[in-house]
Amino acid sequence: MANGTRGTAKRRAHPSAHDVARVALVSQAAVSRAFTPGASVSDATRKRVFKAAEKLGYRPNLLARSLVMGRSGLVGIVMGNPRNPSFAIALDALSTRLTKAGKHILIFTAEKANCAADVHVEDLLNYRVDALVLISANMSPTLAERCFAAGILVIHFNRVVRSVRGSSTITAANRVGGQKIAEHLIQQGYRQLAYVSNFRGSKTNRERQSAFVNYATSQGLPAPQCILGHFQREGAMSAARELLSQPRRPDAIFCASDYMAIATIEVARFEFGIAVGRELGVAGFDDIDQASWPSFDLTTYSHPVDKMADKAVELLVQGFDADRDSHMVVEGELKVRGSTRRT
Amino acid sequence: MANGTRGTAKRRAHPSAHDVARVALVSQAAVSRAFTPGASVSDATRKRVFKAAEKLGYRPNLLARSLVMGRSGLVGIVMGNPRNPSFAIALDALSTRLTKAGKHILIFTAEKANCAADVHVEDLLNYRVDALVLISANMSPTLAERCFAAGILVIHFNRVVRSVRGSSTITAANRVGGQKIAEHLIQQGYRQLAYVSNFRGSKTNRERQSAFVNYATSQGLPAPQCILGHFQREGAMSAARELLSQPRRPDAIFCASDYMAIATIEVARFEFGIAVGRELGVAGFDDIDQASWPSFDLTTYSHPVDKMADKAVELLVQGFDADRDSHMVVEGELKVRGSTRRT
DNA sequence: CTGAAAGCGCTTACAG
DNA sequence: CTGAAAGCGCTTACAG
Numbered sequence: 142m143a144n145g146t147r148g149t150a151k152r153r154a155h156p157s158a159h160d161v162a163r164v165a166l167v168s169q170a171a172v173s174r175a176f177t178p179g180a181s182v183s184d185a186t187r188k189r190v191f192k193a194a195e196k197l198g199y200r201p202n203l204l205a206r207s208l209v210m211g212r213s214g215l216v217g218i219v220m221g222n223p224r225n226p227s228f229a230i231a232l233d234a235l236s237t238r239l240t241k242a243g244k245h246i247l248i249f250t251a252e253k254a255n256c257a258a259d260v261h262v263e264d265l266l267n268y269r270v271d272a273l274v275l276i277s278a279n280m281s282p283t284l285a286e287r288c289f290a291a292g293i294l295v296i297h298f299n300r301v302v303r304s305v306r307g308s309s310t311i312t313a314a315n316r317v318g319g320q321k322i323a324e325h326l327i328q329q330g331y332r333q334l335a336y337v338s339n340f341r342g343s344k345t346n347r348e349r350q351s352a353f354v355n356y357a358t359s360q361g362l363p364a365p366q367c368i369l370g371h372f373q374r375e376g377a378m379s380a381a382r383e384l385l386s387q388p389r390r391p392d393a394i395f396c397a398s399d400y401m402a403i404a405t406i407e408v409a410r411f412e413f414g415i416a417v418g419r420e421l422g423v424a425g426f427d428d429i430d431q432a433s434w435p436s437f438d439l440t441t442y443s444h445p446v447d448k449m450a451d452k453a454v455e456l457l458v459q460g461f462d463a464d465r466d467s468h469m470v471v472e473g474e475l476k477v478r479g480s481t482r483r484t
Numbered sequence: 485m486a487n488g489t490r491g492t493a494k495r496r497a498h499p500s501a502h503d504v505a506r507v508a509l510v511s512q513a514a515v516s517r518a519f520t521p522g523a524s525v526s527d528a529t530r531k532r533v534f535k536a537a538e539k540l541g542y543r544p545n546l547l548a549r550s551l552v553m554g555r556s557g558l559v560g561i562v563m564g565n566p567r568n569p570s571f572a573i574a575l576d577a578l579s580t581r582l583t584k585a586g587k588h589i590l591i592f593t594a595e596k597a598n599c600a601a602d603v604h605v606e607d608l609l610n611y612r613v614d615a616l617v618l619i620s621a622n623m624s625p626t627l628a629e630r631c632f633a634a635g636i637l638v639i640h641f642n643r644v645v646r647s648v649r650g651s652s653t654i655t656a657a658n659r660v661g662g663q664k665i666a667e668h669l670i671q672q673g674y675r676q677l678a679y680v681s682n683f684r685g686s687k688t689n690r691e692r693q694s695a696f697v698n699y700a701t702s703q704g705l706p707a708p709q710c711i712l713g714h715f716q717r718e719g720a721m722s723a724a725r726e727l728l729s730q731p732r733r734p735d736a737i738f739c740a741s742d743y744m745a746i747a748t749i750e751v752a753r754f755e756f757g758i759a760v761g762r763e764l765g766v767a768g769f770d771d772i773d774q775a776s777w778p779s780f781d782l783t784t785y786s787h788p789v790d791k792m793a794d795k796a797v798e799l800l801v802q803g804f805d806a807d808r809d810s811h812m813v814v815e816g817e818l819k820v821r822g823s824t825r826r827t
Numbered sequence: 828c829t830g831a832a833a834g835c836g837c838t839t840a841c842a843g
Numbered sequence: 844c845t846g847a848a849a850g851c852g853c854t855t856a857c858a859g
Contacts, residue, residue, distance in 0.1 A: 154633070154634045155836095157835090157836055158836065159836080167846090169846090170838080170839085170845075170848095173836090173838060173839090174838090181845090182844070183844055186844080200606070200609060200610050201610060202551070202836050203837095204551045204556060204837090205551050205835070205851085206836080207837090208835095208837075209838045209839085209850080209852095210837090210851085213547060223575060223576035223579065224569075224573055224576050225572075226569040228572070229566060229567060229568075229571070229572035230567055232566060233566035233567050233593050236566065236591065240593075245590060246591050246592070247558075247588060247589065248575075248579065248590075249583065250575075250576050264546075264588060266543060267543050267546040287541065291498060292497045403777075407778050410779075430717075431774065434750060435750050435754045437779070498852095500852055500853085501853065510830090511830045511831075512831095512852090512853085513832095513854080514828090516852095516853065516855090517829085517855095520854080524828060524829090525828070529828080529829080547851090548835085548851075548852035548854090550835095551836065551837085551851095551853075552852085552853050553853090553854070554835075
């Protein structure tokens, strides 16, 4: 060959178990066993295999192993709103734990618009994932059914979902949080409450809202005014403006997320010159990093992402009774801060 | 069987190409061809195959395909600091583009401490990923060499790295940013500059710092005081306290990241009662969401994550000359806001 | 265009 | 404990 391509025609990128077997003077099966934790191999053989493997730079091809074993060791994750920092935390929490459990993650981000995971689930199934975690993403019932048929665990993270066979849900304690915030606000002496929701339709929202509203009215307060914030900064700002420019404006606003609560604080403070806390109580949900920053000092109910990730991985690793779909609700914690302090 | 397990012993979870072939009355090879975009199959055959596949719920097993083709279509991503919102954005940017290019993502999060990707790269190699993207994560030269030998593209995202064969780097324009901030501060009339760094050793930091310091001194200003912020909120707060409690304190502080700059603003404002902008200029780097919030109104140089992701995917998809390691620097934009406005 | 056949790199009964 | 052999579900020359 004019321009020499290093000896043998094409050097394979990866040596195979056969190559190792040849060097170690054992069978290919022995090589496989040496790399299989529970397998029956003599120490001597294993040692020789490892030595040869080391020399050749051999590592078992997980694709082949997965094919043969019918399970890939892969967990599919579809994230509904990847740029939302909370979900980055969820991803990290899951990733750390799954890695520890020997699983690997195939990740997809859902379309912004509807958080629909269906497009990706197709691919996920083709890679034969063992399980599927949807973080704030939606899946059609049809597809859920197919996952069930294929024996794939589905876990809805942070999504309350009509129960489907083989699907579990893990959510924050939305109702508890909504009620705790209401209790706290009332106890602080706020009387005219308002609520800024994320999406109208979302069940997460409905839970937070109804618990909040119901508790308030049960205590004899006027029904809190509810208004859409769309889960966005802009939406929350409009909502705040609308609420605060009314003749009889609310004296406390509970927002369905800290992001919206912070936007509300800024509108109140910078556009209306209102003293947050004293004149207007503002509370959120999630306890994101920024909530504790002195600029906001936001009272909130924490979204226990790490504890939720624990539950998820527990389900994934130990498997679960596929006929019984579980629905876990993980409690957070009320964090009282300056944004709801009147004095 | 006492407790009937539904007819035939074990129903396979997934039908195979053989099953489809049987139903469609064609060969298994024909099924494969029908599902391979460029393959030569008659329309009639393809139609029959699709019909049978539809009926059985068949989808090609990507694990098997990958094994046979020697390439998995998988791109490995290792994220160094997954809870940092900037990297969540990078992930989303990459994910959206890679999905569009038909690639899939195997994701890993590196240990917090050192952002070392080595542990994971091992696994990644075993899954035969086609390429590897390290987002703010480090890899040992040894491993980099192994990736090169295995023909795996390695892209360092947001990391300046000693060049290794087959490794590319894509970074923000750290030098340009550092200098632009210095220019701007000087032009605003600030004279006693200071710099809060992230990590001492990081090259990213060194670039931002030296460009900033060099420009300042080149304009005849005293050399800016430099102090470690450790890239953390707490670290930045200590740094700010130290800087601001000096008898002759600086009149402008440039922080290596917006996160640290925001912490600095809060310390100045709430602990020292300093009017940010008028009495003390504060600038950051990244242009995270919060920078534009009215509470901070932070001047910064943007980290063009989306543009960087474009570059990365370009490299990944079209491949590149593995002998020539490229080093791309993507410019951001100076965002002038109130935190450096004296009037 | 199409089928029979070999092979990708593993795991795992099966029979020593 | 160990090896020969079959098989996981595909792709792809090869020869019609």
